Amino acid sequence: MAFHVEGLVAIVVFYLAILAVGIWAAWKTKNTDSEGGRSEAIIVGGRDIGLLVGGFTMTATWVGGGYINGTAEAVYVPDYGLAWAQAPIGYSLSLILGGLFFAKPMRSKGYVTMLDPFQQLYGKRMGGLLFIPALMGEMFWAAAIFSALGATISVIIDINVNISVIISALIATLYTLVGGVYSVAYTDVVQLFCIFLGLWISVPFAMSHPAVTDIGLTAVHQVYQAPWLGSINSLDIYTWLDNFFLLTLGGIPWQAYFQRVLSSSSATYAQVLSFLAAFGCLVMAIPAVLIGAIGASTAWNQTDYGVPDPKSKKEADMILPIVLQYLCPVYISFFGLGAVSAAVMSSADSSILSASSMFARNIYQLSFRQNASDREIVWVMRITVLLFGASATAMALLASSVYGLWYLSSDLVYIIIFPQLLCVLFIKGTNTYGAIAGYLFGLVLRITGGEPYLYLQPLIFYPGWYQDDNNLYIQRFPFKTLAMLTSFFTNVTVSYLAKYLFESGTLPPKLDFLDAVVARYSREHMDKATLVKSDNIVLNELAPVNPRHSLTLSSTFTNKEAFNYVDSSPELSNTEDN
Numbered sequence: 001m002a003f004h005v006e007g008l009v010a011i012v013v014f015y016l017a018i019l020a021v022g023i024w025a026a027w028k029t030k031n032t033d034s035e036g037g038r039s040e041a042i043i044v045g046g047r048d049i050g051l052l053v054g055g056f057t058m059t060a061t062w063v064g065g066g067y068i069n070g071t072a073e074a075v076y077v078p079d080y081g082l083a084w085a086q087a088p089i090g091y092s093l094s095l096i097l098g099g100l101f102f103a104k105p106m107r108s109k110g111y112v113t114m115l116d117p118f119q120q121l122y123g124k125r126m127g128g129l130l131f132i133p134a135l136m137g138e139m140f141w142a143a144a145i146f147s148a149l150g151a152t153i154s155v156i157i158d159i160n161v162n163i164s165v166i167i168s169a170l171i172a173t174l175y176t177l178v179g180g181v182y183s184v185a186y187t188d189v190v191q192l193f194c195i196f197l198g199l200w201i202s203v204p205f206a207m208s209h210p211a212v213t214d215i216g217l218t219a220v221h222q223v224y225q226a227p228w229l230g231s232i233n234s235l236d237i238y239t240w241l242d243n244f245f246l247l248t249l250g251g252i253p254w255q256a257y258f259q260r261v262l263s264s265s266s267a268t269y270a271q272v273l274s275f276l277a278a279f280g281c282l283v284m285a286i287p288a289v290l291i292g293a294i295g296a297s298t299a300w301n302q303t304d305y306g307v308p309d310p311k312s313k314k315e316a317d318m319i320l321p322i323v324l325q326y327l328c329p330v331y332i333s334f335f336g337l338g339a340v341s342a343a344v345m346s347s348a349d350s351s352i353l354s355a356s357s358m359f360a361r362n363i364y365q366l367s368f369r370q371n372a373s374d375r376e377i378v379w380v381m382r383i384t385v386l387l388f389g390a391s392a393t394a395m396a397l398l399a400s401s402v403y404g405l406w407y408l409s410s411d412l413v414y415i416i417i418f419p420q421l422l423c424v425l426f427i428k429g430t431n432t433y434g435a436i437a438g439y440l441f442g443l444v445l446r447i448t449g450g451e452p453y454l455y456l457q458p459l460i461f462y463p464g465w466y467q468d469d470n471n472l473y474i475q476r477f478p479f480k481t482l483a484m485l486t487s488f489f490t491n492v493t494v495s496y497l498a499k500y501l502f503e504s505g506t507l508p509p510k511l512d513f514l515d516a517v518v519a520r521y522s523r524e525h526m527d528k529a530t531l532v533k534s535d536n537i538v539l540n541e542l543a544p545v546n547p548r549h550s551l552t553l554s555s556t557f558t559n560k561e562a563f564n565y566v567d568s569s570p571e572l573s574n575t576e577d578n
Contacts, residue, residue, distance in 0.1 A: 007157035010334040014194070014341060015171050021190050022175025022183040039377035042180030043112055043357045044263045053185050054273035057350075058260040059280030060188035062091050062251075063195060064347025065145040065340060067281075068288045069152070072320040075292025077311065081230015084240070085292070088285035090247025092278040098252045098261075099274025105425055106258060107267040114258040115362040117424045122432045123514065124367040129439060131363055133416050134255060135355050136409035139388060142351035143395035144406040150396065152321040152340050165396050168341065172349040173389030177382055181263055184349045192284075194338055199287035202336040206294050206327040211302035215290070218297040225311075228296040235476060238464070242478035249484070250414025253421045255354035256347075288320065295319040298327065352392065356384035408451050411480055415442040419488035427492055432516035434495025442487030449479040 040046075049057070067087055074085035111117060115134065119127035150165035175183045206212065219229045232240050251257070260277075264270040300309040305326045310316055324336035360381040365372050372380075395405075416439055423430040423438075450458030452472045458465070462477030501507045502517040509518040 006330065007334045007337060008159065010338060011153065011157070011341060014338045015167070018187050018190060019171055019175055022187045023178060025183040025186040026175070026178040026180075039360070039374050039381065040112060041182075042378065042381055043361065044259065045181040045185065047263060048265050049181075049185055049260070049263045050265055051269055051273055051276065053189060054260055054264050054269065055276035055280065056192050057185040057188035058095070058257070058273055058277035059284065060192040060195075061256050061260070061347055061350045062095070062277065062281050063192065063284040065148045065152070066141070066347070067091070067285070068195070068199070068340060069148055069317065069320050071285050071288040072292035072295070072323075073317050075228055075230075075289050076295040076319040077316050078226040078296070081226070081228050081296075082289060082293075083230035083232050085230075085285075085289065086240075086244050086247055088282055088289075090244055091251050092281045093248045094251030095257075095274045095278035095281065097248065098257060099271040099278070102252055102258075102421070102425065103261045103270040103274050104267045107261055107264060107270040111258075111262055113262070113358050113361050114253065114255045114421075115358055118420065118435075119362060119366055121424050121430070122435045123516070125514070126432050126435050126439075127362050128367060129436070130417060130420060131358055133409060133412035134253075134358060137406075137413045138255065138351040138355040139392055140395070140406035140409045142348045142388075142392035145347050146392060146396035148317075149341060151318060153337065157334075157337070162397055166393060169348070169389055169393040169396070173352060173385060176349045176353050176389070177385045180381075181259060181353060184353055185260075185263070187349065192280075195284060196287075198335045198338050198340075199291070202324055202328050202332055203287050203290050203294075205329060205332050206291065206323050209298070209303075209327040211299045212294055212327065213297045213299070215293040215297045219293065223297065224299060224309075225296055228293045235464070238478045239476050242480050245478075245481050245484075246411065246414045249418050250410060253413055253417040255358055256350040259350070259354055259357065291320050291323050294327065295323050298323075300326075303327065348392070352385055352389050355388045356381050359384050405454065407453050408446075408456075411446055411451075412443070415446050415480060415483045415487055419484055419491060422488060423491050423495075429499060430491055430495040431498060432514045433498040434491040434493070436514075437494040438487040438491030441490045442483050445483035445486055446480065449475055449483070 071085050071087055074080050074087075075082050106114075106117070109117070115127050115130060118130050146165050146169055149168050150161040153159060153164040153168075154161045175187060207215070213223050215228070217223065218227060220227050260273065261270040264273055295310065298309075301307045303326045305322065310319055310322055315322065321337070321340065324333040324340075328336065360377050364380050365377055369376070419438060419442070420435055423435070445460075447456070448459040449462070450456050450473055452468075452474060455472065458473050458475060460479075461473070462475050462479050462482075464476030466474055466476070468474055499517055502509065502512055512518040
């Protein structure tokens with residue numbers, strides 16, 4: 001394949017435009033009057049991001065390279081089809097659930113990162129433990145989509161994969177470094193527009209190619225391969241449900257999501273932009289579904305791609321750029337390439353910023369340097385943006401199983417962080433002992449279930465397991481959801497057991513080495529005032545509450561404070577101050 005100068009020029013122009021928008025947004029950050037200082041402005045943008053920009057940036061974060069490429073691949077692969085393209089519905093439902101139940105309490109409490117409530121309730125040690133799966137998820141996700149971008153660009157304009165990965169990572173890291181969440185948000189608006197325009201321009205050209213059969217016919221009839229609508233085998237229904245719950249519930253506890261929630265100008269806006277993003281995710285999946293259907297409806301021997309087809313060449317994961325390259329005119333394929341580049345960068349920048357935000361605030365500042373100046377925190381964030389960006393780039397270039405690592409880390413977010421988030425927001429009385437026990441039980445059950453992508457063999461064989469052609473053990477049983485539920489109930493059970501043992505005098509106070517029950521409000525637990533601002537929370541919530549020994553069942557398992565939302569409007573703040 002010849003080197004395409006036009007394609008390279010198009011990519012350079014697009015990248016320069018994105019960089020210019022990012023730098024402009026960085027200037028806007030410098031002129032933002034944030035009460036929390038410049039570090040908080042970088043993380044949550046002064047909490048003044050409105051509905052339009054917020055909806056765009058949240059949608060663009062989910063509609064990444066993995067989302068677009070993965071949806072097209074699922075529809076194209078004969079063994080799966082549209083029935084197994086779960087990301088559009090799963091992530092949309094995730095955003096709806098996040099908006100209904102999680103956005104308002106998090107925004108109303110005035111938190112800065114997703115880990116703040118964990119450190120407020122469980123202490124800095126537990127916050128550090130939960131940072132590990134959160135960091136792994138963000139970093140492996142960024143590495144996976146950088147890897148996908150490099151392969152995509154190399155397919156269409158035939159340049160070295162490594163060069164394309166490095167340049168893309170440099171651009172995304174640079175504007176994230178200088179502008180923080182403002183740069184990420186405003187570049188997301190441009191990138192989402194490019195994704196929408198680029199893919200929709202490509203679809204009519206690809207669909208009208210002479211080698212493409214009517215996708216309505218191939219949806220239900222076998223022409224070149226099995227119908228692209230797909231089906232769910234009765235033996236695989238539990239696997240389908242397990243993956244669906246992982247996407248729906250596991251898509252909530254990500255810093256990239258809560259960064260948008262906490263950046264919104266009010267708790268109500270945080271909810272509304274979640275619903276807008278849910279709709280946006282569905283709309284943006286339509287062209288990817290159509291491109292996957294076009295790939296399944298193409299006689300590839302009648303195109304320049306030749307034989308065998310992409311699936312036989314094990315290039316099914318590249319079906320989207322292959323369709324752009326071989327079924328569209330050259331100038332149209334470059335538009336599509338810009339769309340895929342936009343999709344990747346809009347997700348990668350969010351992951352890098354999310355990881356650096358959690359480290360700078362929850363690990364460096366709140367765990368080690370509580371008296372650190374705002375300038376010091378800003379520099380820590382800048383350094384970690386560079387380090388995490390470089391690390392994600394290195395993994396994209398060197399690791400052979402980036403996607404496998406991302407799948408495993410995403411499972412850990414679902415199995416460990418989601419039940420902990422439920423407990424910390426809605427279950428009254430959980431403590432550090434329960435959190436640690438739930439963390440360990442969930443981790444052990446997930447790892448012992450195996451991971452085919454990493455060739456990790458299971459130690460626990462659940463009902464319905466089988467061995468595939470590569471001698472890998474596949475679990476049909478929904479063991480991921482089982483591990484998540486086990487983690488949740490372990491947290492609740494151990495928390496209340498520890499509370500009973502210490503408060504009844506069965507265990508002496510000196511054994512409360514985590515200061516989680518008897519000495520709950522000792523100096524091990526950081527002052528809540530370091531986590532929230534007084535204008536975002538009623539001050540009497542900062543006062544310690546003496547434990548009650550007689551509780552009804554309903555009051556025990558309901559955290560009523562999570563539903564007593566406080567409006568963060570200036571009017572209410574002034575009333576409180578007066």
